[in-house]
Amino acid sequence: MQLSRTQKWLLVIFIITLVTRLILAFTVPNLTYDSYFHLRQVDEITRTGTPLFEDPLSYGGRTLHYLPFFHYLVAFLNLFLPLGLLAKIVPNVLLSLLPFIVFALSKKISNNETAALFSAFISGFLPILFTTNAFNPLSLFLPVAFFALYCFLNIDKRGFALYFLLSFFILSVTSSATFLLIVGFIIYFILSVIEKKKIKKPELELIIFSVFFYIWIQFVFFKNVLISEGARFIWQNVPTQILTQYFPQISILNALLLVSIIPFIAGIFVVYQSLFQLQNQRAFLFISLVISTTLFSWLRIIEFNLALSFFAIILAILFSLFYTYLSDLFAKTKISEFKKHLALIMVILLLPTTILPSINFAEKQNTPLDSEIEAFTWLNEHTAKNAKVAGLLEEGHLITYYAERKNLMDDQFNFIENSEDLFSDLNALFATPFETQALDITSQHGITYLVLTPHAQRKYGIKNFRYQTARCFKKIYDEETKIYQVDCILDKK
Known part of the structure; x- marks a missing residue:
């Protein structure tokens, strides 16, 4: 079939748009932070056929509510292509x-x-x-x-x-x-x-x-x-x-x-x-x-x-x-x-x-560094399955996706009664200079590991937690990202 001049121009626009998007997608490392929530849902549907409405890791365990058609669509495509490839191709093809x-x-x-x-x-x-x-x-x-x-x-x-x-x-x-x-x-x-x-x-x-x-x-x-x-x-x-x-x-x-x-x-x-x-x-x-x-x-x-x-x-x-x-x-x-x-x-x-x-x-997209993802993957390989990890709010999905551990919180706020209190506590873990306040928070929420990524260091203007002591916060991973094991529990009695 012979294409008209207008159709040819329209096809050129589509090709230029798609090629530009894909080049940028594969040039920029990793995905945006919120993407890892959706990757995890697609993974679950691919493995079990049903959405992850009862999540044992997000907020330490909670009920999720979301509309799953997009995830089912990508899960179907995942039968033929790797999810990592689909995550960069599918959104860009759709928007193109x-x-x-x-x-x-x-x-x-x-x-x-x-x-x-x-x-x-x-x-x-x-x-x-x-x-x-x-x-x-x-x-x-x-x-x-x-x-x-x-x-x-x-x-x-x-x-x-x-x-x-x-x-x-x-x-x-x-x-x-x-x-x-x-x-x-x-x-x-x-x-x-x-x-x-x-x-x-x-x-x-x-x-x-x-x-x-x-x-x-x-x-x-x-x-x-x-x-x-x-x-x-x-x-x-x-x-x-x-x-x-x-x-x-x-x-x-x-x-x-x-x-x-x-x-x-x-x-x-x-x-x-x-x-x-x-x-x-x-x-x-x-x-x-x-x-x-x-x-x-x-x-x-x-x-x-x-x-x-x-x-x-x-x-x-x-x-x-x-x-x-x-x-x-x-x-x-x-x-x-x-x-x-x-x-x-x-x-x-x-x-x-x-x-x-x-x-x-x-x-200028906000995406995690390769070194940060390596640190969360390390957590998966070197910590207990029931560990609970605290990182930045936006890093919550990295904890559940790569580390496969419980997080303190992430950006899925629906059905979380105390989200404001949780965010205040999470912010305090990075901002407070007082060890007793940090231990009070980690003890209250059962946190066993703290993660300080380069992103968190820039955000709070710190190189290490201000309250860090070898007795209660043992550094177990010391690269660009630092991971601390919480060894103390604050007894309020």
């Missing part, structure tokens, strides 16, 4: 599919193939999405979410209702963030009523079905959490001391760099034009999603990375309307000769504001 979906959506709302190609290129090189070493469900959620939106916009065409239902099912068992679509649909309905746009019957039926199906799925997987934690479940039970890490107060400049400045400016212009001047109904659905994402980000209900990722892809799609507007404007004015140079101008503007920041962002 975004340009195809964004192209289809952009062409749908702009009816301009050139504009849609630019949107596709932007979506392939959004800096916020260039966490090339992150292995998590977000890499599946984002492309499937926007495919569902494409199906929703084509609901009148044969087969698309079924595709929407299938993709929405996958979303519902992949990430609770699917509620972004639900609320976006509701806002879309409200805006359509305000602007006196007639809602198609199939659209209304799908919106109603989506709401009730999503609620049912969440109740099936999280019933006990909802009953026990109530509203705290919405904020993921994150300790207040670290809320700023999950919901940071980001500056406008940083936001511009992460979503790329050109799509950001274009998106703001399109939103203004659509709502207050041209009342462009084609953009209503995406504007509704911008509103829902902004609202939940402001309320600190969704994490910063997810909110900005979703927002950035929508801006990439809205860029197609901006490009079409400029093209039409040039054609109608005395500077119409500039229209033929518009594509070249956009290329010149987009290349330095997308590709370079994306590569820079990927190179």
